[in-house]
Amino acid sequence: MDKQAAVILVAGKGTRMKSGIPKALHSVCGKEMVTLIVDSVRAAGIDRIVVVVAPESYSIKAILGSDVSYVEQADQLGTGHALLQARESLEGVSEITVLAGDTPLIRSGSLESLARIHRDNSALITVLTAVVGDPGDLGRIARDDNGINAVIEHYMASPEDLKIREVNSGVYRIKSSWLWPALKSLEPSSNGEMLLTDLVAAAAADRSGSVTSVTVQDPTEILGINDRAQLAAVEKVLRGRICKRWMLKGVTIPDPQSVYIDINVEIGEDAIVMPNTHVLGQSIIGRGCRIGPNSIIKDSSIGDECSVLASVVTEATLENEVEIGPFSNVRSGTYLESYVNIGTTVELKKTRIGRNSKVNHFSYIGDADIGMEVNIGAGTITCNYDGVEKHSTRIGDGALIGSDTMLVAPVDIGSNARTGAGAIVTNDVPEGTLVVGSPARVKKKELGRDLQN
Numbered sequence: 001m002d003k004q005a006a007v008i009l010v011a012g013k014g015t016r017m018k019s020g021i022p023k024a025l026h027s028v029c030g031k032e033m034v035t036l037i038v039d040s041v042r043a044a045g046i047d048r049i050v051v052v053v054a055p056e057s058y059s060i061k062a063i064l065g066s067d068v069s070y071v072e073q074a075d076q077l078g079t080g081h082a083l084l085q086a087r088e089s090l091e092g093v094s095e096i097t098v099l100a101g102d103t104p105l106i107r108s109g110s111l112e113s114l115a116r117i118h119r120d121n122s123a124l125i126t127v128l129t130a131v132v133g134d135p136g137d138l139g140r141i142a143r144d145d146n147g148i149n150a151v152i153e154h155y156m157a158s159p160e161d162l163k164i165r166e167v168n169s170g171v172y173r174i175k176s177s178w179l180w181p182a183l184k185s186l187e188p189s190s191n192g193e194m195l196l197t198d199l200v201a202a203a204a205a206d207r208s209g210s211v212t213s214v215t216v217q218d219p220t221e222i223l224g225i226n227d228r229a230q231l232a233a234v235e236k237v238l239r240g241r242i243c244k245r246w247m248l249k250g251v252t253i254p255d256p257q258s259v260y261i262d263i264n265v266e267i268g269e270d271a272i273v274m275p276n277t278h279v280l281g282q283s284i285i286g287r288g289c290r291i292g293p294n295s296i297i298k299d300s301s302i303g304d305e306c307s308v309l310a311s312v313v314t315e316a317t318l319e320n321e322v323e324i325g326p327f328s329n330v331r332s333g334t335y336l337e338s339y340v341n342i343g344t345t346v347e348l349k350k351t352r353i354g355r356n357s358k359v360n361h362f363s364y365i366g367d368a369d370i371g372m373e374v375n376i377g378a379g380t381i382t383c384n385y386d387g388v389e390k391h392s393t394r395i396g397d398g399a400l401i402g403s404d405t406m407l408v409a410p411v412d413i414g415s416n417a418r419t420g421a422g423a424i425v426t427n428d429v430p431e432g433t434l435v436v437g438s439p440a441r442v443k444k445k446e447l448g449r450d451l452q453n
Helices: 033-043 058-067 079-084 108-120 176-185 198-205 228-248
Strands: 004-009 049-053 069-072 095-100 125-131 140-144 147-152 166-175 211-215 278-280 296-298 312-314 347-349 364-366 368-370 381-383 393-395 406-408 411-413 434-436 441-444
Touching: 004 033, 004 079, 033 049, 033 058, 033 095, 033 108, 049 058, 079 176, 095 108, 095 176, 108 125, 108 166, 108 211, 125 198, 147 198, 147 211, 166 176, 176 198, 198 211, 364 368, 406 411
Parallel strands: 004 049, 004 095, 049 069, 125 211, 278 296, 296 312, 347 364, 364 381, 368 393, 381 406, 393 411
Antiparallel strands: 095 166, 125 166, 140 147, 140 166, 434 441
């Protein structure tokens, strides 16, 4: 049986978020806040996690999966009541870390320090605190000559109490053999709820142990989220952490305040992420890339030495030394082999393009398989939709597609074939053949290497 466990409280209604999404599932830098907390708990070495949820919290369970346990708090009777619901799930556990589900910036190192101080002092309860300039509506930490003796909720604080700058984080480490009897003996507060904060005063009055504390060095760790403004404030902090981490690993970010990088992104050394750029989801950016300015990369894999200028790349794969942009849109299912060049205002969808090929300007290429050393002139369109179904286009190695060509799919352009400017191609073009006109017709066969003759 595990000696330690964590309980995360997410049963609150979160009405101030004014959302149909549970508060704990609002995203911070590409990840749900409760998932960020779970990650920190696991990184602190706590594998047994119980999440206290409201009834019918299917969406939370779908996100967290079966790696955590769940208990329900049917009635909203306070944080103390919520923790009490987890008792049966924590049989045999000697120490419990309790966290609110809306404080996603908590670091694993702080949780490790909390556990160590608690254990070293054989404490009944250890409180994670912070000293802040503006405590707002956070609970104040009251101390006497013996240490912490209470947590004073903001609405119960006197003018003198409100001068205190040490505040409660809502994160505790508690001795379980003391916890359960103490919880049962708690009296409801003035608002009718059983509050975890009252446990601190109960422990201070109990001579069988002590109350200890850990004060975080970075007060932003304890920032909680109750509304959209606080959500934005927390995301700004985490964005700053993420940018700093990558800069320390050898990534250049000239203006971190204008860059948005999600927490699961990977970036190689000597990459440059320029201003007003978003790198989102599960994206991977290779070594030496230049991304932006004004680019969006989402759930994509970008190889080494690529350039994406003022363009959008979504659910796509780029090999090495690919150039894109400006103002192009590389959509889902696209695969660009090494040394491909995508010019300005090009849209690609569900297309593979071979090595050293080019799609120059103002083109749409969808549902296509394009070979190596292909040059696609400006204004080319694969007409892949007939109003009912999508159809594919194949272009062989070495083909040259003239500007403003319409390729009416399904159509197959053979290797080293050419289309004249403005051609409307409705039939397959054999290898080494030039077609021109509307509809396109054969102008010359077997062009071979000399496409000018």
